[in-house]
Amino acid sequence: MENLSSRIDVNVCTEPRPIDQGHVYVRAQQGRWQRIRQLTGWVLMLFFMVGPWLRWNGQQALLLDLEQQRFHLFGITIWPQDLTLLALFLMVAAFGLFLVTVFLGRVWCGYLCPQTVWTFWFIWVEEKLEGSANKRRQLSKAPWSLNKLARKGGKHLIWVLISLLSSFTFIAYFVPAAELGSILLQFSAGLLPTFWVAFFALCTYLNAGWMRAIMCIHMCPYSRFQSAMFDKDTYSVGYDATRGERRGPRSRKADVATLKLGDCIDCNLCVQVCPTGIDIRDGLQYECINCGACADACDQTMRQMGYTTGLIRYASEHQLAGGKTRLWRPKLIGYGIMLLLMLATLVYAAASRVPMALDVQRDRNQLFRETTEGWVENTYILKLSNRTQQPQHYWVRVEGIDALHWVGAETVTVRAGEIIYLPVSLAADPYLLSESKYSIQFVAGNDELQVHAGSQFFSSGR
Template sequence: MVRNGMNQIPVKDVTPKSNKGDERYDLYAKREHIYVKFYKGFFKNLRTISGFIMLAMFYGFSWIQWDGHQAILFDLPSRQFNIFGLTFWPQDFMLLSWLLIILAFVLFFVTVFAGRLWCGYACPQFVWTWFFIWAERVAEGDRNQRMRLDKAPWSGKKLVKKATKHFLWIAIAAASAIAFVGYFTPIRELIPSVLSWDLGPWETWWIGFLTVATYANAGWLREQVCIYMCPYARFQSVMFDQDTLVISYDDTRGENRGKRKKNSDYKAEGLGDCIDCDNCVHVCPVGIDIRDGLQYECVACGACVDACDDIMDRMGYERGLVRYTTEHALEGGKTHILRPRLIGYFIAICAMFIAFSYTLYSRIPLEVDILRDRGQLYVEASNGMIENVYTLKLANKSQDDHRFSIQVTGIDGLTMSGASEVLIRAGELLDHPISLQADPRYLERPNYNIMFRVQALDDESILINEENRFIGPVSH
């Protein structure tokens, strides 16, 4: 995004240099702890609301009941995935792939329009990171207090504060792990098992692993996950254009930086609006200085915008020294919200979403797989009839029991031996053997297409017609 012109959004290379010279680079820089300062502002309120919604959904959805069942339950042993009354099986993996593609296009659309909003407002890594920062502030105080505490020698007071912080972190991590496992083991059974220490090996392993992972990622690694692990930061810049909303510092207005008194004539001193207070750096969860230009570490959370606007208000200056803006706007031009790439993504998303919704709406919660006995082509029964043997694999993919009728057509006088009605429990896979007999007088060809009709007796919409073949003698 570096172009000719004095007001373009600058991009800074912040790759850490090695000690052996500028011509070589370290792929990893030792982490320096970031002390995030408490602040208030519009974007923080917006992020707090979005984070609260995300956490409420994560912790609460597993407790919702739907028709007497847990609304969202991924039952791996039974290979069933129950989501608000719909039951999906491994055979429905195509729907999951389709949904992920739609979500990827939504992410591309949002990125082209407004940069890394996903990272700043909805990414689980940063939702939990802010949660842990809140716990850290509760236990140890604000930025300056935490810095003094870390520099102070060990004492009883310091030990209590540190222990309180890590207790809160572990409690949040454990609660998150239990909530996550509650989507795979019924949460109303899992909680009593946790409280009574009566967990199975599977639940014990995953609760322990996820507790450690959450504690490490949100408590210790934090921005390192975004910088070194997440691929999104590496490729998102290729989706930016001059009309993409990004957080930027207006250096034309802000430079030269310098301290000054509130009512001083700073313009006469050759100073810009930036008072060089570094508040934008102190509130940044990834520890960058937005005044250095656009950096891939920036998660577009808006913390620096809120901090700068607060300082501008105190100084009596106009807001917006650091703001969400576009390169065109920063250059004094007009921002084009509707542009071909954005429109293309929107059309693709709408088309895929409509097709996906229709497929989901018209999905029949029944699967029928018919296997004809391949051990022998046909059998000539004692009564002279030609017989074929089949096994019907019937899967009831709904969350209710159904009784199904089985009918076969395609050959005159075709008769069926075996139950023509079967009861299949919710989520059950039933193997149902039947045999079909046909009068050789009606078999003019060696094979015929026949149609199996399987229908729920209590719901006419649950119906599948499945074609198969009936094999007869070449001549008779």
């Protein structure tokens, strides 16, 4: 980054908005908010990249197996019957986002959103190969040469490699990572995996490399409905106009009182470091992603000038107007209560979830039949599901009629995540049965749990 002090000593230190034909040349900026954003981004990126390779009980710890309709999450297998858990989790995430937005504005967009993380990653590559924002702007305007071709070509090559790596990692959450890597390296992948890897690689390359702020400004729905959650007590990046105006350039030794100027020296650094190319001094704007880059740039300028920092800072509208922020307010409390309710419901549903299931299907062709010994026999198919990630040994039995005789296997081994269909028959001496229909209960389980499934036993009666 250029030496700021050399620019502040002159009377005119403004530069044009860093936008050239729709492209935003983001100037590099350091500061506490950027350190937090970078640390958060690297942690999330590391977790994203490592996630598909984590193992749990010999299996991929995080696998959203759409083909088998099962989600494997650190030893827990979520089946289609458990989609209530997924719905509750999404509701918890939604209310958590609403709560944070009411309190801290678009902090998700500035620090956690994948679009922001990947965009700043791509900008970092761009800076390393093409230089600062001014050098990148000049390079784009310069005629083509070997130097320009090498820098531009190298940048796009690295972008493509990052996009392919990101796409492979994303698909590895849906297809086992080792299997996906093997078939791609051997060029034996089918049309579907190849298409999705190429598709998401293209999306990453276009979104983070070319579209960038266009996604945030024109395509992201969150920026549109965030105003419904904002209020005058929401913390967001704002410009203290009372302190900053009237803005204007000046020397560090100038008497501000004599010039009748505010603290803003109109250096435009807040505009140059903004990834969406807006001027935070124009007030609250839906394009702002609350990344804090303008606050860091302004604080750096204030320190160079010997002024108090915080001209641009995280503050509520009430604070910027000279008032106080109300922390506890109905909207914030309401979202907090809903978040706690959804979280409690999710915990209860997860704790009460049974890791096995039993369903019973009767023979649809006939109610009963008589054996050669003259007994009445009913046939059933027991559907046993092992929802754990370890093989399980289950016993099965029937309750309801003491006279029933079990015909079939009484113990069974079900592999991890497997569903088996066990045919069994129940037979009884008709002379011991006084009614034509009985309610019975099939029971399956082991030493840790039992599950029941109701059915009926039919006979000729007496």
